[in-house]
Amino acid sequence: MSRHFYAVYWPYGVNTFNFDHEPIGTVVPFDTAKARDAYVAADRFDGNFHRSVPDYRLTRKMMLGALREFRSLDSKGCEGWRVDGVFYESLGDAYKAMFDADAQLRYELFGDVDSREA
Structure with a gap:
C-alpha cells in the first residue's frame, strides 16, 4: 500500500453538491504533497x-462512490476492489489505478487531454 495525496476538481466551483447532498467533483490522486499543492495553487x-x-471524510466518501462497481473478493475471501484485472485491498491504490486507467482511455479517445481536469 502506498501513500497518496488528494485534491478535488469541482467543475461548478468548490464544495458544490447536488440535491441529494452528493459532491459534484472528481478526486485527483497525486504521489507527492508538493505535486498536489502545485495543482491546487494553479487554479x-x-x-x-x-x-x-x-x-479525509469527503475524499473517502467520493472515492468509495466512484469505486462502488469495482467491489470484489479475492480468492482468499479478502474484500477489496478489482480494477483493470488487478485486485487491490487499499482504497487509495484502487482509486489511483482506476483514475490512471480512465486517464489513459481519455488520451486514447481524445488525444492530448489534461487528465488532471477531466
Missing part, C-alpha cells in the same frame, strides 16, 4: 475556484 479564479484539498 484560476473565474468567479469560482475549482480545485481544493478536501478533508
Whole structure:
C-alpha cells in the first residue's frame, strides 16, 4: 500500500453538491504533497475556484462512490476492489489505478487531454 495525496476538481466551483447532498467533483490522486499543492495553487479564479484539498471524510466518501462497481473478493475471501484485472485491498491504490486507467482511455479517445481536469 502506498501513500497518496488528494485534491478535488469541482467543475461548478468548490464544495458544490447536488440535491441529494452528493459532491459534484472528481478526486485527483497525486504521489507527492508538493505535486498536489502545485495543482491546487494553479487554479484560476473565474468567479469560482475549482480545485481544493478536501478533508479525509469527503475524499473517502467520493472515492468509495466512484469505486462502488469495482467491489470484489479475492480468492482468499479478502474484500477489496478489482480494477483493470488487478485486485487491490487499499482504497487509495484502487482509486489511483482506476483514475490512471480512465486517464489513459481519455488520451486514447481524445488525444492530448489534461487528465488532471477531466
